[in-house]
Amino acid sequence: MNMSLPKIQVLAKPKLATCALTGCFGCHMSLLDIDERILELIDLVDLDVSPLDDKKSFDGLVDVGFVEGGCSNEYNVRELREFRKHCRILVSVGACAINGGVPAMRNTIGLKECLEAVYLRGPTIEDGGLIPNDEDLPLLLDRVYPSHEIVKIDYFLPGCPPSGDAIWEGLKALLTGHIPNLPYELFKYE
Ligand code: SF4
Numbered sequence: 246m247n248m249s250l251p252k253i254q255v256l257a258k259p260k261l262a263t264c265a266l267t268g269c270f271g272c273h274m275s276l277l278d279i280d281e282r283i284l285e286l287i288d289l290v291d292l293d294v295s296p297l298d299d300k301k302s303f304d305g306l307v308d309v310g311f312v313e314g315g316c317s318n319e320y321n322v323r324e325l326r327e328f329r330k331h332c333r334i335l336v337s338v339g340a341c342a343i344n345g346g347v348p349a350m351r352n353t354i355g356l357k358e359c360l361e362a363v364y365l366r367g368p369t370i371e372d373g374g375l376i377p378n379d380e381d382l383p384l385l386l387d388r389v390y391p392s393h394e395i396v397k398i399d400y401f402l403p404g405c406p407p408s409g410d411a412i413w414e415g416l417k418a419l420l421t422g423h424i425p426n427l428p429y430e431l432f433k434y435e
Contacts (some may be wrong), residue, residue, distance in 0.1 A: 268314030278409030
């Protein structure tokens with residue numbers, strides 16, 4: 246049985262991109278939790294589009310893309326589709342990307358009811374409140390969608406957030422074509 250993942254064929258240093266959709270940015274913080282291995286990461290990959298380096302647009306394809314967060318508004322959907330187009334391998338990282346996570350708690354009630362509860366009937370609302378309606382605000386979707394319901398996802402890395410060790414192991418496995426060593430301890434949630 247072939248126990249290795251397809252190795253990424255690249256001549257130059259592989260490129261990693263990350264994007265943050267509807268989440269708390271904790272998965273990106275967890276990526277930084279790899280501590281001194283960040284120096285190895287710099288040797289291993291070039292960081293492309295990412296909130297970590299504030300690069301906003303792609304110059305071409307990247308080898309691996311990490312998505313944090315689900316899609317709660319039309320802007321998220323556009324960003325995720327654009328991101329997918331530029332990533333050879335796309336990984337859904339963390340509960341929000343994989344199943345909507347905490348933001349998807351609003352899926353249990355309708356969007357209208359949700360907006361009214363927050364903006365019209367919230368405990369700090371005075372004078373009847375007002376639901377924001379500005380053309381610069383992205384339109385909210387009827388519910389929060391996990392990333393794989395919007396685009397094709399190649400791999401999933403669960404956790405809230407996945408630990409820095411799990412992210413490191415998953416990324417290294419993708420870049421080297423090995424099966425990741427992800428023991429139960431790395432995915433044990435308190
Ligand atoms: S999965 Fe957890 S840590 Fe990651 S963005 Fe969602 S809430 Fe934050």
